Amino acid sequence: MRLSRYFLPVLKETPAEAQIASHRLMLRAGMIKQASAGIYSWLPLGLKVLRNIERIVNEEQERAGHVPLLMPTLQGADLWRESGRYDAYGEEMLRIKDRQGREMLYGPTNEEMITDIFRSYVSSYKDLPLTLYHIQWKFRDEMRPRFGVMRGREFLMKDGYNFDLDYEAAMVAYDRHMVSYLRTYERMGLQAIPMRADSGPIGGEDTHEFLVLAETGESEVFYDSAILDLKLADRAVDYDDAAQLASIRSEWTTPYARTDETHDEGVFAEVPEERRRTSRGIEVGQIFYFGTKYSEPLGAMVANEKGERVPVHMGSHGIGVSRLLGAIIEASHDDKGIIWPEGVTPFHVGIVNLRQGDAACDAACAEIEAQVAAKGLEPLYDDRDERAGAKFATMDLIGLPWRITVGPRGIAAGKVELTSRRTGESEEMTVEEAVTRLAAIYAGH
Amino acid sequence: MRLSRYFLPVLKETPAEAQIASHRLMLRAGMIKQASAGIYSWLPLGLKVLRNIERIVNEEQERAGHVPLLMPTLQGADLWRESGRYDAYGEEMLRIKDRQGREMLYGPTNEEMITDIFRSYVSSYKDLPLTLYHIQWKFRDEMRPRFGVMRGREFLMKDGYNFDLDYEAAMVAYDRHMVSYLRTYERMGLQAIPMRADSGPIGGEDTHEFLVLAETGESEVFYDSAILDLKLADRAVDYDDAAQLASIRSEWTTPYARTDETHDEGVFAEVPEERRRTSRGIEVGQIFYFGTKYSEPLGAMVANEKGERVPVHMGSHGIGVSRLLGAIIEASHDDKGIIWPEGVTPFHVGIVNLRQGDAACDAACAEIEAQVAAKGLEPLYDDRDERAGAKFATMDLIGLPWRITVGPRGIAAGKVELTSRRTGESEEMTVEEAVTRLAAIYAGH
Incomplete structure (x- = not known):
């Protein structure tokens, strides 16, 4: 969505x-x-x-x-x-x-x-x-x-x-x-x-x-x-x-x-x-x-x-x-x-695009969206033309347990950021790694 | 079920x-x-x-x-x-x-x-x-x-x-x-x-x-x-x-x-x-x-x-x-x-065991049940100790579009019968053939 x-x-x-x-x-x-x-x-x-x-x-x-x-x-x-x-x-x-x-x-x-x-x-x-x-x-x-x-x-x-x-x-x-x-x-x-x-x-x-x-x-x-x-x-x-x-x-x-x-x-x-x-x-x-x-x-x-x-x-x-x-x-x-437990979360992962309208960021987000969906998971992609702070605040408020952040610097290096809502910890990785990680996390739910 | x-x-x-x-x-x-x-x-x-x-x-x-x-x-x-x-x-x-x-x-x-x-x-x-x-x-x-x-x-x-x-x-x-x-x-x-x-x-x-x-x-x-x-x-x-x-x-x-x-x-x-x-x-x-x-x-x-x-x-x-x-x-x-269209039927296939209690028939029915479920389809298995006529009448009444009938003679020959509720036509085939046929029928639904 x-x-x-x-x-x-x-x-x-x-x-x-x-x-x-x-x-x-x-x-x-x-x-x-x-x-x-x-x-x-x-x-x-x-x-x-x-x-x-x-x-x-x-x-x-x-x-x-x-x-x-x-x-x-x-x-x-x-x-x-x-x-x-x-x-x-x-x-x-x-x-x-x-x-x-x-x-x-x-x-x-x-x-x-x-x-x-x-x-x-x-x-x-x-x-x-x-x-x-x-x-x-x-x-x-x-x-x-x-x-x-x-x-x-x-x-x-x-x-x-x-x-x-x-x-x-x-x-x-x-x-x-x-x-x-x-x-x-x-x-x-x-x-x-x-x-x-x-x-x-x-x-x-x-x-x-x-x-x-x-x-x-x-x-x-x-x-x-x-x-x-x-x-x-x-x-x-x-x-x-x-x-x-x-x-x-x-x-x-x-x-x-x-x-x-x-x-x-x-x-x-x-x-x-x-x-x-x-x-x-x-x-x-x-x-x-x-x-x-x-x-x-x-x-x-x-x-x-x-x-x-x-x-x-x-x-x-x-x-x-x-x-x-x-x-x-x-x-x-x-x-x-909110911090939703994985078993009941309304969307499995939030996707935050830090530079909406940037061709590389937009393409990466669309790609993540498709790959996540292909694993049977449902992403919520914040594709609004909003400041990063507002996007993060919305994601934190609605409590999706995982977030993927896509920014121009990361994309240039082939990386996105996967963040846990519960611990606040972030990790840089490729899109494939992030999707694989998410699939593993949700395998038991 | x-x-x-x-x-x-x-x-x-x-x-x-x-x-x-x-x-x-x-x-x-x-x-x-x-x-x-x-x-x-x-x-x-x-x-x-x-x-x-x-x-x-x-x-x-x-x-x-x-x-x-x-x-x-x-x-x-x-x-x-x-x-x-x-x-x-x-x-x-x-x-x-x-x-x-x-x-x-x-x-x-x-x-x-x-x-x-x-x-x-x-x-x-x-x-x-x-x-x-x-x-x-x-x-x-x-x-x-x-x-x-x-x-x-x-x-x-x-x-x-x-x-x-x-x-x-x-x-x-x-x-x-x-x-x-x-x-x-x-x-x-x-x-x-x-x-x-x-x-x-x-x-x-x-x-x-x-x-x-x-x-x-x-x-x-x-x-x-x-x-x-x-x-x-x-x-x-x-x-x-x-x-x-x-x-x-x-x-x-x-x-x-x-x-x-x-x-x-x-x-x-x-x-x-x-x-x-x-x-x-x-x-x-x-x-x-x-x-x-x-x-x-x-x-x-x-x-x-x-x-x-x-x-x-x-x-x-x-x-x-x-x-x-x-x-x-x-x-x-x-x-x-009733004759349910495939898109809305309550169960995808009925399984009728003609000789409940017969080891070979019971085993075949359990096997069909498992194979149908493995295709993501839901069978209704009539495992009651009832006459064949009563079992057929119930299946016809509740209108499942497909029925697999398992009897001792067929099983001895490695065959079951697949019947269309709509046309009434039956065909003998192996369990694997019946399951494959059902999966194909329901693929578009």
Whole structure:
């Protein structure tokens, strides 16, 4: 993409309404624009990151054997009356009447609707285990929306639901979700710690939240620093191997890690003092086992091996897709702007032409653009007639992890400069070397 | 994907509520489930086709140089008061009050919001031309939703908006849209004819609708059969070449083609009689030029080359993404089920194992699965313990264009059978030959 043909409305001023870094930087980098309180338009750069996050979530869910579908944003009130939640949910549910006077709502979550889909088609244990998920816009009418996409009202979420014959099978689904979530966050460059949590309005017995450590987090968290050393990295995971999944779950849930809601000073005191940490965290996901809480009232039953009709055991599992942009930026920025992890960056490399209009520089940039694209990577070429300082400032603000700088002196010597946004270090090399280096860096992403 | 692990709830019975083939077949093939009147859940198979259509639309829009962003589903009423449409729009607009009593609406279209985005950031002719688009769920509260996704209330649409300095530049954008739409429909295996149309509530001077010929179409259409011979095929299109775009537009708009709304018997009579056709058509897209209708009231002005502030010339251009599934099925099915064009098929090939549990057949199917995947194609392997007839019926119903059948006799002779869903013709060949053939078939898609 050439910047002269893109729509990247970066702001020079820091918007007064933004209280936290991610909100400020998303506005300044031209990623989002507020449409109404807690409701945002995703400008082109923001949409690219959102789609990257969505892609990673999809890939890891499909790898775990979970099946994607898509439920609508609007739901009828009747299903929610069956579960008893229509009256119980409170003012965060956006209630709507259509032209015929039918009561509807903008889905804040989908337990009822997915249970209805399940009960409509599945009647035998032979069709289990089954986990269905979708990534869809949801609405929660927050009293005080704030912090940009971190606490918006219209937000994109992945929510998945497992259907299993009994508690033991549902626990395998629980572990599958935990492991797939760990991998998902790692690919985004995030360290998200599973913490024992309260169940809240969805209702559950076993539940963990995933928290990213950041000063601006809404929760206070207490943990054993040993958990920070855990990595899935390139461990081979077999999602059909229940024992392996359980062992990974146990590895991550044995070290103490809890939010203020479940924190227990007595248990925390048993952690060696030098490993006891208190911090703040941003919730980026949650997994729940809630048994037959919805399958019983909604009649989602299957015949078991003996031919008896039993309610299925369910859980629901969510990842805050749009919120993750905020969390990633909170965890990865400096005073010049965003620093995207390679896994989610909107463009793989920025190309800065120091002398636009100079034949040799223009040709070199076009050549780099083509070579980068030939490796399956997407460059953003700043081809505007602007000062070098302004071009660097834009690249630093929007946070592409790598930049190639092309100037007349370097080109005369057959060299360009490859710069890491994270370290600020630059290295001179030929175009071929720079492209090869980039391909190697992104090979694992 | 293996069918035993998928969620494909095909129905044996024809649902009574479905009046047209596409609605019936989408329900029977387990593609959609009605959630409320005119509101559907997209089951896994339906979602895959929806995503394929979305991908083609995105690719062709980006190829035309149009920039994707994403506006929210809910909008504030205030912007619509600026354009005067809040009161004018009528009952199809779903109006909502949030917990603070603020008036909102579920967007039926986005002229106001995109104009607001434009006016917030762009102030000079130097940033033009600019075309922004998104693919987002919309809501129109139809009095009588019917025909499944063809006339639903919550529907997925691509809507794009061009911003240009003057009429001439806006006409180039108009032509760019016409050409990119022609290519989009062709890639989906559709012949969509641009027909001169009425402007309707968006308001416009130059406008064409794209109609797919089908008996169940809602509009009566009149056309010169010469237009059926026009194909873009692999013609190289340069979207920066205004003259080429205009010539393609002219090629497609010169033969008579109009809907009943703009039909003129006198002009039609000039078409040679043997080429005069009357039929019915399904609208799958529309392009509009409407000048300064929104930029004036909303104050979307830019400085021109003389430094004068002038309102931008705009147009809006839509493709009915979810509706296209219905249109494709209406245009491509038989009494056994759907026949997907290669460009949008949910899986590239079905694998039918005639003797599940037979070691040689199972091994051959697994091998085919792996070889097909290695070509970047996605197989659906029916690995259920079912009779051959049931497996064939499912494959015919869900409409994968190609099927590989594996049976014990063939395998003993080193052969499998490759069958075309469209012609029903089968051919025996080795696994390698079948895979090579499939790769060649899909190379252009």
